[in-house]
Structure formats: structure tokens, C-alpha cells
Amino acid sequence: MSAPHVVVVMGVAGTGKTTIGPLLAARLGVPYAEGDDFHPPANITKMSAGVPLDDADRWPWLDAIGSWAHGRAGLGGVVSSSALKRSYRDRLRAAAPDVVFVHLTGDRALIEDRMSHRQGHFMPTALLDSQFATLQPLQADEAGVEVDVSGSPEEITERAVRTLSALPEPTP
Structure with missing residues (x-):
């Protein structure tokens, strides 16, 4: 896969969206x-405060991400978003129809361990179960791929690039 896809790196907190997103963007040559x-x-x-967001909290956030993705249509880009529910991904697709998802997945214990070692992030490990x-x-009908988060950030990014390369190019 090459640009002009806009890729949303998604998954529960602690899967590495903020780490993998910039690495993936650099590999794809997009912002x-x-x-x-x-x-x-x-x-x-x-x-x-350890309080999970509800859908009313998420809509303006998703709309802002969708607006950014829409502005990158035809140019490509990578953005992180938990995008945990189908309805959230549908909302992003409504704003940017050609968006593609990279779902970072992994063992809960590994993700919790990584979360517990993060510094300076507002999401506490107590919210992992709600995620x-x-x-x-x-x-099956959503454009995207699942990528396992075991291994180094470079290995995860390489898996993402390989799996994304099998996706069809967006239609203009």
C-alpha cells in the first residue's frame, strides 16, 4: 500500500498507537x-480521574479526527484513535470514506504491563477493562488489518506495512 490512504491506528489503550503511528507514518512518507x-x-x-468516556464525550473527538482525515484524503496520513466500536469507525468513515484501519491487538497482560510503565499519560490502567x-x-466489511503488538515497535511497524500492502488502493 502506498499513499494516498489515510490510516487510523486503532486499539485499546496501551497497544502502542502513539508509538506505532509515527513509525508507520514515517514508513509511508505521510504526516x-x-x-x-x-x-x-x-x-x-x-x-x-479514571472515568470512562461515554459516546456523547466521544462524538466531538471523533468528528475532529474525521475532519483531519477528510482533509488528508488523496494525500495520505496516519492518525491514532482507539476507534473501539463499529459506530465510531462508521463515524470516521462518514467523514473520510477511504480511511483504512490498523487494529493493534495483543494479550491483555502484555498491554497492561506496557501501560503500567508509561509515564505522563492520562489513561490509567484501571480503565483497561472498560476498553x-x-x-x-x-x-469483514471494514477496510483494515489486525496487527499483533508483540515484539519491538519496529517489528510491529513492519508487520503493519506488510499487511497494509495487501490492501487495494483507494478509488479516486
Whole structure:
């Protein structure tokens, strides 16, 4: 796969979206946008307090990400977003129809361990169970791939590039 895809790196907290996203963008030669930067301050305050977001909290955030992806249509880009529910991915696709998802997946224990070693992030490990409970994996009719998060960031990125290369190019 080459640009002009806009790729959404998705998955539960702690899968490495913020690490893999920039590496993937560099490999594809496109810009990267950190999905957390699109959250309104109220969302960050809520999550920092250990309170999961509800759909009403997520809609403006998803709309902001969708707007960025729409602006990158035909140019390519990579953005991170948990995009845990099908309805969230549908909302992103409504804004940017050719978006492709890279679903970072992995063993819960590995993800929790990685989360517990992060510094300076607002998402506590206490919310990991709610993330897994909310997660609806990609369905067959959704453009995207699953990529296992075991291994180094470089290995994960290489797996993502390989699996994305098998996807068809978007139609203009």
C-alpha cells in the first residue's frame, strides 16, 4: 500500500498507537496526527480521574479526527484513535470514506504491563477493562488489518506495512 490512504491506528489503550503511528507514518512518507490531541479538555479531565468516556464525550473527538482525515484524503496520513466500536469507525468513515484501519491487538497482560510503565499519560490502567469491554474488532466489511503488538515497535511497524500492502488502493 502506498499513499494516498489515510490510516487510523486503532486499539485499546496501551497497544502502542502513539508509538506505532509515527513509525508507520514515517514508513509511508505521510504526516502523523496524535489522536489524543483531538480530545477536548473535559475528556482528558474525565479520563485522568479514571472515568470512562461515554459516546456523547466521544462524538466531538471523533468528528475532529474525521475532519483531519477528510482533509488528508488523496494525500495520505496516519492518525491514532482507539476507534473501539463499529459506530465510531462508521463515524470516521462518514467523514473520510477511504480511511483504512490498523487494529493493534495483543494479550491483555502484555498491554497492561506496557501501560503500567508509561509515564505522563492520562489513561490509567484501571480503565483497561472498560476498553476491552467496549472493543468491537474490525468486521469483514471494514477496510483494515489486525496487527499483533508483540515484539519491538519496529517489528510491529513492519508487520503493519506488510499487511497494509495487501490492501487495494483507494478509488479516486
